[in-house]
Amino acid sequence: MTLSRRAAAVLAFLRGGAAGGVVLALATLAALVVANTPYGEVARGWLAVPLGIMAGDAAFVRPLGTWVNDALMALFFLLVGLEIRRELVEGQLASVRRAAAPGLAALGGMAMPAAIYAAFAWRNPAALRGWAIPVATDIVFSLLVLRMLGRRVPAGVRVFVTALAIIDDLAAIAVIALCYTAALDVPALVAAAGVWLGLLVLNGVGVRALAPFMLGFVALWACLARAGVHPTLAGVAVAFVVPLRERDGTSPARLLEQGLGPWVACCVLPLFAFANAGLRFGSLSLAALTDPVVPGIVLGLCIGKPLGVFGTTWLAVRLRLVRLPAQLTWRLLGGGAVLCGIGFTMSLFIGTLAFPDGARAAEVKAAVFFASLLSATAAVVVLRWMTRGPGYSVSPSLRNGE
Numbered sequence: 307m308t309l310s311r312r313a314a315a316v317l318a319f320l321r322g323g324a325a326g327g328v329v330l331a332l333a334t335l336a337a338l339v340v341a342n343t344p345y346g347e348v349a350r351g352w353l354a355v356p357l358g359i360m361a362g363d364a365a366f367v368r369p370l371g372t373w374v375n376d377a378l379m380a381l382f383f384l385l386v387g388l389e390i391r392r393e394l395v396e397g398q399l400a401s402v403r404r405a406a407a408p409g410l411a412a413l414g415g416m417a418m419p420a421a422i423y424a425a426f427a428w429r430n431p432a433a434l435r436g437w438a439i440p441v442a443t444d445i446v447f448s449l450l451v452l453r454m455l456g457r458r459v460p461a462g463v464r465v466f467v468t469a470l471a472i473i474d475d476l477a478a479i480a481v482i483a484l485c486y487t488a489a490l491d492v493p494a495l496v497a498a499a500g501v502w503l504g505l506l507v508l509n510g511v512g513v514r515a516l517a518p519f520m521l522g523f524v525a526l527w528a529c530l531a532r533a534g535v536h537p538t539l540a541g542v543a544v545a546f547v548v549p550l551r552e553r554d555g556t557s558p559a560r561l562l563e564q565g566l567g568p569w570v571a572c573c574v575l576p577l578f579a580f581a582n583a584g585l586r587f588g589s590l591s592l593a594a595l596t597d598p599v600v601p602g603i604v605l606g607l608c609i610g611k612p613l614g615v616f617g618t619t620w621l622a623v624r625l626r627l628v629r630l631p632a633q634l635t636w637r638l639l640g641g642g643a644v645l646c647g648i649g650f651t652m653s654l655f656i657g658t659l660a661f662p663d664g665a666r667a668a669e670v671k672a673a674v675f676f677a678s679l680l681s682a683t684a685a686v687v688v689l690r691w692m693t694r695g696p697g698y699s700v701s702p703s704l705r706n707g708e
Contacts, residue, residue, distance in 0.1 A: 327450025330651070333576030334583045341584030353581055366528075374581045375658055378574045380527055380541040385570045386475050387545025388563040393472055395550060407619060407628040408469035414618025415470070415646055416441040416477055419610030423602035433598045436660040438485065439670065440606030442478040442652035444678065445471035446575065448645050451682050458693040459641075462633025467642050470615065478652055479542055483535065486659040491533045498529035498540075505547045516558050519548050536659065575651060582654050585671040599666050603673035607647040608680050615643040641689035647681030649674055 340349050353374075358367030368376070390399075399405040419440035427433040448471055452464050505522040513519075523544040531537040550559040594600075616639060622628045630639065657670035 327446050327453075329572045329576050330446055330579055331450075333579040337580045337583040338585060340580075341586050342588070346584065346586060349584065366531075371581050374577055375655070376531065376537050377527070379578055379655065380523075380538045381566060382570050382574050382578070383479065383538045383541030384523065384545050385541070385563065385566045386472075386479075387542035388548070388559055388566070390472055390476050390542075391546055391550065391559065392563065393469065397469075399469060399472070405469070405473070407622065407631060408466055409473050410622045410628065411466075411615045411619045411643075412470045412473040412477065415443070415611050415615040415643075416474065418614030418617070419606030422606045422610040426598040426602040426605075430598050433602075433666070436599055436602070436657060436666070436670065438478070438481045439599075439653050439656050439660060439674070440603050440610060440649055440677070441474075441481070442649055442656065443467075443471045443474045443611070443646045444648045444650040444652060445475065446571065447648045447650055447678065447682065451645060451648070451685055455686065455689055455693075459689055460633035460638065462631050463638050463642050463689075466631055466634055466639075467645060470642075470646065474646075475652065478656070479539065482656065482659060483539055486656070487535050489534055494529050494533035495535065498526055498533055498535070501526045501529055502543055502547065505544065509547050509549050514549055514553060514556075514558055516548070516562055519544060519558070578651065578655070582658060583671060583675075585668060585675065590668055590672055594669050595672070597666065597669050599669045600673045603649075603653070603670065604677045604680075607649050607653070607674075607677035608684075611647040611681070612640070612643040615646050616640055619643075637692045638689070641685055641692050644681060644688050645685035647685075648678045650678045653678075 340346055353369060353371035355370045356367045357370055357373060393399040399409075420437050423437050423440055424434065427437070445468065448467055449464070452459055452467065501522055505519055505526075508518055508522075523540060526543060527537045527540040530540050545559075548559045548562060550557055552560075619628070619630070619639060620636075623630060630636075634642075653674045654671065657667070657674065661667065661670065
């Protein structure tokens with residue numbers, strides 16, 4: 307194989323939906339292995355190294371781990387924002403009719419896990435801060451599981467789960483903005499609004515180059531970090547002002563999404579996982595596992611997510627508010643609902659916001675790992691059983707859940 311063909315093969319792999327999940331899984335495994343060896347202390351030391359910019363008396367210095375969580379994850383949120391915007395304009399969420407079923411399912415799939423978590427942590431205000439940890443679905447691992455099952459799972463299931471996860475992410479972003487924001491610095495917040503409005507004006511006057519928008523992204527990130535709002539939200543804010551309409555056959559937003567995709571899937575998320583998924587098994591104890599955070603997360607993801615997704619959809623169909631999408635039967639919806647219990651990336655991320663001082667870090671990681679692994683395994687078993695038989699196909703008579 308020539309060098310150019312090898313490069314093309316690598317690029318195709320990185321752009322494939324399964325690539326990010328594979329690399330993310332390997333990074334998570336590496337984090338677990340390193341954390342339980344003498345090199346774990348070395349890794350933690352590196353993550354604590356201060357990095358930043360100093361100019362006279364002014365300084366902007368953060369530990370390396372904070373740069374990973376706040377700066378690199380802003381790129382992830384930028385990509386998520388671009389995907390959400392594309393789906394709202396021309397994809398599965400482009401009309402109320404298309405978005406209704408996954409939208410209601412997503413809301414139910416967030417409310418039920420939050421309620422279950424709150425039921426366990428109600429008498430513990432410190433633990434109750436983590437109520438949002440089990441509400442989000444990890445789209446990368448969810449799609450990886452669906453790809454593992456191959457063509458036996460109809461495209462309708464993949465479309466429904468993808469749309470649900472995107473709406474889920476959008477709602478999780480709103481939760482982060484509203485519930486995990488520190489005391490606000492009003493001047494910095496005004497500066498952030500000015501930067502965003504400036505980018506909106508650039509879009510309006512027809513600026514097509516990506517460079518001004520990326521410079522604005524950096525400026526907005528810095529303003530939000532100063533303002534006390536989590537700076538990763540800069541990614542979503544900029545995603546909605548990058549020009550989307552095509553001109554001369556190109557769309558800046560699509561070019562940015564295509565360019566960011568491989569880097570986020572195979573660099574940003576794995577680095578985040580390596581920095582945050584290092585669970586030391588020796589740090590766990592029976593007392594830690596009985597902390598209300600653990601059953602709240604595990605039952606919230608494994609029980610609350612499927613019940614919320616399936617129950618809300620069933621009720622909406624019975625009330626004739628929505629119809630099941632094509633190729634999605636009640637049995638397949640049940641398997642897809644179980645799949646939504648994979649929280650992982652967003653759950654770990656919200657965990658770092660809920661307990662920023664590192665308290666309960668081991669409990670959060672252990673609960674998220676166990677719940678996500680259990681949900682993934684159960685989803686594979688359920689979906690394979692639902693689609694068993696060599697001649698399996700979706701009957702047209704079942705396309706509306708009949």
